[in-house]
Amino acid sequence: ELKNTSGLLYPPEAPELQIRKMADLCFLVQHYELAYSCYHTAKKDFLNDQAMLYAAGALEMAAVSAFLQPGAPRPYPAHYMETAIQTYRDICKNMVLAERCVLLSAEILKSQSKYSEAAALLIRLTSEDSDLRSALLLEQAAHCFINMKSPMVRKFAFHMILAGHRFSKAGQKRHALRCYCQAMQVYKGKGWSLAEDHINFTIGRQSYTLCQLDNAVSAFRHILINDSKQPPAQQGAFLREYLYVYKNVTQLSPDGPLPQLPLPYINSSATRVFFGHDRRPAEGEKQAATHVSLDQEYDSESSQQWKELEEQVVSVVNKGTIPSNFQPTQFCLSRYSDNSRFPLAVIEEPITVEVSFRNPLKVPLLLTDLSLLWKFQPKDFNAKHGGETKELGACNDDMIGTEAIAEFLINSEETKVARLKLFPHQTGELHILGVVYNLGTVQGAVTLDGIDPSVGLQTGKFVANGLSVRGRQDLEIQGPRLNNTKEEKTSIKYGPDRRLDPIITEEMPLLEVFFINFPTGLLCGEIRKAYVEFVNVSKCPLTTLKVVSKHPEFFTFGGNTAVLTPLSPSASENCSAYKTVVTDPTSVRTALLSSASSLDFGLGTGAQPEVINVPLPDAVLLPGASVQLPMWLRGPDEEGVHEINFLFYYESIKRHSKMCHRVLRHTAVICTSRSLHIRATVCRSNALEDEEGRGDNMLVFVDVENINTSETGVKEFHIVQVSSNSKHWRLQKSVNVSEDKDTKLASRERAKLCFKAVRCKNSEENYTFADIVFGNEQIISSASPCADFFFQSLFSEFKRTHVQSPPHASQRAAKQSFDETVRLIQRCNEVDLNVVVLWKAYVVEDNKQLILEGQHHVALNTVGKEALSFPQKQELPEMVLLKFFRPESTPAPARPTPEQLSNLIKTSLHYPESFNHSFHQKSLCLVPVTLLLSNCSQAVVDVMIDLRHKTTSPEALEIHGSFTWLGQTQYRLQLKSQEVYSLQLKACFVHTGVYNLGTPRVFAKLADQATLFETSQQNSMPALIIINNI
Known part of the structure; x- marks a missing residue:
C-alpha cells in the first residue's frame, strides 16, 4: 500500500481510488482519452487531500495517456512530468520513482525530437549519492546532444567524459573506458592538448587495469609525443606512468624485439657522420693541422674549394686526367653534403655518428647505455666474395666495436647531440640502423623556483628513480628531392641518402701534420x-x-x-731565412750573376x-x-x-x-x-753601347716607398739588395750610387733607385739572376727561398695578365699573317725583366729589436709603362653614365700604335760636344758625326735615312744660322735582328753657335712587308753641339 507524506491511507472502497482504477483499466485497453480524463480527475482529488504520492502518480500517467492518444488532440503536457518528478524527488524522497519518471519523460521527448529538453531533464536528476545512476543519465544526455538537428559535438564529448568519470567511480571500468574512447574521437587533433592529455592518461590507466597493455602504451605514448602544456610535475607523473606500463609490457616478452621508444625526439636529417680519428691538440709551439671536425660549421663555398683542390692534385698525379671512379673525399656527411654514393671508411678507424636529440618535456630525461644499432656484412674486396649478414652488433665486438655512453642527460626542452662511435675490425658493408638505450627519469628532476635540475650534470652521475625501459629508435633519413627529369619534376621522388651505409675498406696510411713556429x-x-x-x-x-x-x-x-x-728549428732562431754570402765591401755596386732553371723549383713546362x-x-x-x-x-x-x-x-x-x-x-x-710599395719603369738608354761594346741597353727606375703604419712597431726598412731575373735581360749596375751602404726608409719615406740593364745570353731553360748588393752580404737570389717565391709570383702574374680569349673560328691565313706582323712590332716594345727588391725591417717588440726580412717582386713587361709590386684597388664610381653604342659587325684588325712602331729602330748620334774651328782660315767647318742604328725587333727591318730635313720650329729659327749635311742625303739599309749599324756622316757649319744635330729622319718597315707600318722613328733627344771660333 502506498502512503503519502502525511501518512494518509485510502481504504479500497474510496472513490478516489475507484477513479484511479478506472483510469488504469482504460489505459490497459488503450482507451487513452478516457484514461486521461480519469487520471486528471483523480489528480485533482489527490491534490485536494494533499496525497502527494498519489497525485504524482496520477500526473505521470495523465501525461503518458495524453502522449499516447491517437491523432494527438492535445499537446504532450511536459509540465505534468516535471511536477511528478519534482514531487517524487523533493516531497516523497523516492529517487527510484523519480528515475523511472525521468527516463519515461526523456524517451517521450526524444521521440518528439526535443533532445535539448530531454538532455536538461536527464542532467537535472544527476547527484552525488549514486555514481552509477548519474553515469547512466549523463551518458543518455550526451547521446541527446549528438542526436540534435545541429549536433552539439563538444557537449556530447564533455558529458561522455563526465559519464566515464562516474562509471569509474562506480567501479564500471569497461563502461568508463568506452565513454573516454568515444570522447577522444571528438577531441583528437583539435589542439585541445590539456583535454587530450587527461583523456589519454585515463584511457591508459583504465586499459592497464583491464590488462589491455598495448592500448595503455599507445595512450601514454600520445601524451608524451604531443607538445604538452602540462606543468612539469604533471609531465613527470605521465612519464613515470608510461615507464611503469612499458616495463610491464616488456616483461611479458623479454626475448622479443626491442620496442620503439617515443622519447626523446630524434632529428634524423640533422644526423652527421664523421670518418676518422679526432686530431691531437697543439703542443707548445706545435700547431696541429685544422683538418675537419664535427665542431666546424658547413660552408658550401669552402667545401667547393676543397673539392677543386683535390681534383687538381688528382689530375696532376694521373697525368692530366681524373679517373672515372674518382670520388671526392668527404670526412663529414650531413644534410648539405652529397650522400648519393656509399661513403668509404677505413678499417680500425672510428666512425662517429652525431645524433641530435630533443626533449619536448619540461622534465629531464636520462638515457643510459646509449649506443648505435647496426647491421654488418663482412666482405673481402680482394677475393670478391661476401659474408653472412650479422644483425645488431652489440654481441659482435670482434667485427664492429661499439662505444656506449653510460649516461646522457637531456634537460627540459633541450636539444642536445650525442656522438656515438663504431670501430670496424673487418672489411665489408656496414649499415647503421638507429640507436638503442635505456629511457629513465632523474629523481626529483623538476625545476622549482628557477633552480635548474641539471646541476648534477657537472659530476656525471645522476640518481635515477629506479624506473627505466630498454628500447630503440631508428634513424630514417630521407634523401634530397629529385628535380632533374620531367618525370621527377612532375612527381615527388626522393633520391638515396647513404651517409649511414659506409663501406669498410682495407688499411690505409694516416698522416698527421704539425706546424712549428x-x-x-x-x-x-x-x-x-x-x-x-x-x-x-x-x-x-x-x-x-x-x-x-x-x-x-x-x-x-x-x-x-x-x-x-x-x-x-731551435738552431735557426738567429739565422737568416735566405742563403747569403759575404761580399767584398770595396766592390762597386755591380751585378753578381747566377742562373737557375724553373725546373729546379717545380715550375717546368706543363706543370x-x-x-x-x-x-x-x-x-x-x-x-x-x-x-x-x-x-x-x-x-x-x-x-x-x-x-x-x-x-x-x-x-x-x-x-x-x-x-x-x-x-x-x-x-x-x-x-x-703594409710594408713597402714599389713602382718600377724601364726605358731605353740613350747610350747605345755599354762597356762591352754591345748595343741595346736600358735604364730601370725603381721607386720604393715605405707605406707601413707605426702600429706594427716597424722602426725602419733597409733596402739590402735589388736583383733581376729574366731570360733576356739583367741588371748590370746601380747608376745613382750613394755614399750610404744601404738605403734606409723611415715611415712614409721614399727612395728612388736607378739601374742599368743589358741583354744577356738568351736561354730557353735558365733564368739569369743578377744581384746588386747594397750591404755586406749577398743574398743568393737564384737559391731557395728567394727564387721559389720569384717563380711563384711569376706564375701568378702570368695567370693574372695572360688570360686570352679563344680565337674566332673565321680567322683566315691572311689575318694570321697580319697578326704575326703586329706581334713582331709589339714585341719591340716588350721587355721580360723581373725586379726583386730585398729588404730588412727593424722592429721593436717588448723592448727587443727584431730583424725581419722580405722581398717584393715587380714584373716589367713594356717599355715606358709603370709596373707596381701590387696593383692598387680602384674605387668604383657611385654612378656611371649609361652609354648606348652599336656593336661593330666586323672587328677592326689590331694595329700597332705609333709609339710601338717608333721603337723598331733605336738611333743615337755620336759627336763631340764642343768643336773648335778657325773660320778665318777656313770658312766651312766640317764635323764628323756617327749615327748608330740598332734593330730592336726579332725580324729583319728595312731602314731609310733622310738627311734633307729642314726644321721649321720657332726655337730652331731663333738660332743664328743653320747647318747642312754633306754627302749622300738618303741611305737605304737592311738590319738583321738585334743588329747595330754605324753610319758615318759629316755636318757642315758656317757660323759659330749651338746647333741641334738631331735632324735626320729615319723610316723603318719590316722587310717582308710592302709599305705596311712605315713610320718615322723617334729622335732620342736634342743632340746639341757647340761650334767655337779660335
Missing part, C-alpha cells in the same frame, strides 16, 4: 722560416706526398737544390705550380715515423686577413681497389700589414 701575423712580402712535421700514425707506409693550394706564392719547401739546414711535391727522405714515410721539413712563408702582398687552404695528398704503397688516396686539410689564417 708558424706565424699568425706578417708584413706584406715578409719571408719567415717555419717547420712542418709530418707523422705517419698508421701501420702502412705512405708515399707520393704532395700539397696543393690556391696560393702557392705564400709558401715553399725549397727547390731541388735547397740544402735542408739547419736540421732543427701546375699549385701542386707542390713535399720532399720526403726516400719519398716514403714509414709507419710511426715522423719528419720535420723547413717551410718558408711569404706574407701576401695585400694587407688584411687571409685564409689560405692547404690540401695534403698522399697514397699507400699498396694499390687498393676502393680507396686510391687520402687527403688532409689545413686552413692557415694570416694577418698581413
